[in-house]
Amino acid sequence: MDIKVSIGDIVKQKVEAIIVNLFEGVDQPGGATGAVDREMGGLISDLMASGEIRGKEGEVTILHTKGKIAPERVLVIGLGKQSAFDINAIRAAGALACQTLKRIGVQKAATIIHGAGAGSIDIENAIQALVEGSLLGLYEFRNYMTVPADRKEPAELDIVELSGDKKDMLEGGVRRGVVFAEAVKLVRDMGNEPANIMTPSRMAEIATDVSKRHGLLITIMDKVKMTELGMGGILGVSQGSHQEPKLIIMEYRGDSTSKESVGLVGKGITFDSGGISIKPGEGMKDMKGDMAGGAAVIAVIEAIATLKPKINVIGIVPATENMPDGSALKPGDVIKAMNGKTIEIINTDAEGRLILADALCYGVKMGLTPLIDVATLTGACRIALGDICTGAFTNDQKLLNDIIGVTAKSGEYIWQMPMFPEYRNQIKSDVADVQNVGNKLAGAITAAKFLEEFVEKTPWVHLDIAGTSIPEKPGPFAAKGATGVMVRTLAAFLLEKAGK
Numbered sequence: 237m238d239i240k241v242s243i244g245d246i247v248k249q250k251v252e253a254i255i256v257n258l259f260e261g262v263d264q265p266g267g268a269t270g271a272v273d274r275e276m277g278g279l280i281s282d283l284m285a286s287g288e289i290r291g292k293e294g295e296v297t298i299l300h301t302k303g304k305i306a307p308e309r310v311l312v313i314g315l316g317k318q319s320a321f322d323i324n325a326i327r328a329a330g331a332l333a334c335q336t337l338k339r340i341g342v343q344k345a346a347t348i349i350h351g352a353g354a355g356s357i358d359i360e361n362a363i364q365a366l367v368e369g370s371l372l373g374l375y376e377f378r379n380y381m382t383v384p385a386d387r388k389e390p391a392e393l394d395i396v397e398l399s400g401d402k403k404d405m406l407e408g409g410v411r412r413g414v415v416f417a418e419a420v421k422l423v424r425d426m427g428n429e430p431a432n433i434m435t436p437s438r439m440a441e442i443a444t445d446v447s448k449r450h451g452l453l454i455t456i457m458d459k460v461k462m463t464e465l466g467m468g469g470i471l472g473v474s475q476g477s478h479q480e481p482k483l484i485i486m487e488y489r490g491d492s493t494s495k496e497s498v499g500l501v502g503k504g505i506t507f508d509s510g511g512i513s514i515k516p517g518e519g520m521k522d523m524k525g526d527m528a529g530g531a532a533v534i535a536v537i538e539a540i541a542t543l544k545p546k547i548n549v550i551g552i553v554p555a556t557e558n559m560p561d562g563s564a565l566k567p568g569d570v571i572k573a574m575n576g577k578t579i580e581i582i583n584t585d586a587e588g589r590l591i592l593a594d595a596l597c598y599g600v601k602m603g604l605t606p607l608i609d610v611a612t613l614t615g616a617c618r619i620a621l622g623d624i625c626t627g628a629f630t631n632d633q634k635l636l637n638d639i640i641g642v643t644a645k646s647g648e649y650i651w652q653m654p655m656f657p658e659y660r661n662q663i664k665s666d667v668a669d670v671q672n673v674g675n676k677l678a679g680a681i682t683a684a685k686f687l688e689e690f691v692e693k694t695p696w697v698h699l700d701i702a703g704t705s706i707p708e709k710p711g712p713f714a715a716k717g718a719t720g721v722m723v724r725t726l727a728a729f730l731l732e733k734a735g736k
């Protein structure tokens with residue numbers, strides 16, 4: 237669906253449908269909804285009076301105009317109570333409207349910007365959220381459906397604004413919205429692909445395509461190079477699989493005046509069977525999505541390379557399967573990470589931290605600062621925060637505050653977990669420097685404490701997306717399956733950091 241900005245009067249648009257809205261609990265429709273109401277002889281007011289339209293969140297009413305005004309139809313989207321309205325409500329309204337357009341077969345529509353002027357959301361962020369919601373709400377994964385969808389998605393959506401003085405700003409918001417949504421869709425596509433297709437090599441190919449498109453430097457390390465560098469973590473995890481491991485390094489250099497580069501590190505386990513500590517069969521298929529962090533890093537780099545802020549960002553993605561063949565890692569084995577630290581394997585299903593250990597060491601060796609990793613790391617984080625909120629862990633409060641700061645715009649929830657030194661006791665090993673799991677308690681935190689061993693003094697944030705990457709139920713602007721969580725937050729953080 238193409239999205240563009242037009243200046244004009246929504247009621248005058250010659251389109252198959254226009255989209256307006258209504259807050260719950262208002263007596264009289266205002267703004268564009270009021271204008272439609274007047275020109276339609278009070279139709280919306282009448283439906284409000286009879287209780288058919290209440291403005292409730294998720295409510296959509298389709299009115300046929302029968303030639304009374306230029307648009308053929310009017311969709312009235314309920315926004316819920318104004319007091320509870322936030323930036324995610326704009327995304328949800330955009331998604332609901334576009335899903336409805338698709339359902340009724342509309343190809344060309346126009347919309348107002350929901351919530352612009354309602355409270356604290358500025359118009360540029362509102363339009364970006366509208367674009368993200370509209371595009372992401374239409375997302376479906378149909379790569380393996382041999383029967384085509386019965387409806388095509390709308391071809392064109394015009395976002396109509398009355399006054400022309402903010403056109404540049406609006407177009408900037410649309411551009412960011414489109415780029416962010418495309419990045420999220422890339423992660424969803426990668427996560428939804430089955431693991432027999434989305435192998436480490438396939439991830440490397442996708443990262444290579446992205447890099448070629450944007451003229452980025454990319455390095456793909458193979459086993460030989462990893463052995464040379466002493467990456468015992470990623471090598472250890474990959475040794476039970478027939479798939480070759482890959483370490484993907486993508487470099488976006490947008491600021492030649494600075495020697496500093498931000499490092500993004502993403503867990504790229506293309507299938508997590510648990511290894512010798514094999515997982516139960518139920519739900520194991522979801523472990524094809526254990527590369528969501530790695531995919532997010534590739535997609536954020538692509539978004540940043542498209543928008544070109546003045547900043548340097550390096551993406552590092554260790555990619556491998558975790559499988560249980562005769563040469564697989566075993567509980568009790570001891571391996572050595574790139575920084576020389578020895579790790580006793582207690583449970584081979586705690587593999588993400590082993591590959592991240594090497595990737596973080598590599599980031600430290602490259603001098604990247606800060607380091608931000610994103611990983612489907614622990615079931616414990618999913619238990620603690622559910623599937624709506626990402627867990628965050630840090631050794632640098634200011635850095636995490638800055639990341640949490642941008643979630644006011646991105647609308648993605650992040651909650652900080654503690655990192656008290658005593659948690660480290662759980663991963664003390666009898667035979668090595670550290671062991672890869674603690675006891676049953678605080679599993680998300682002990683995983684983070686393990687990662688902390690490999691970042692030295694570098695300011696670092698770890699984002700655990702085990703809960704948020706594949707929710708139990710689809711969200712208002714996310715279909716079933718991979719969500720692409722944290723892409724919009726990380727991209728927004730980098731733009732903000734670059735001062736753009």
Ligand code: BES
Nearest residue numbers: 583585586587612613614615616673702
């Ligand atoms: N990939 C899993 C974590 C996960 C769980 C992601 C559920 C998405 C949904 C990770 O590698 C894992 O298996 N972690 C273990 C660690 C345990 C053995 C200490 C876990 O959480 O059970």
Ligand code: ZN
Nearest residue numbers: 508585586587
């Ligand atoms: Zn695992």
Ligand code: ZN
Nearest residue numbers: 505508526588
């Ligand atoms: Zn895993």
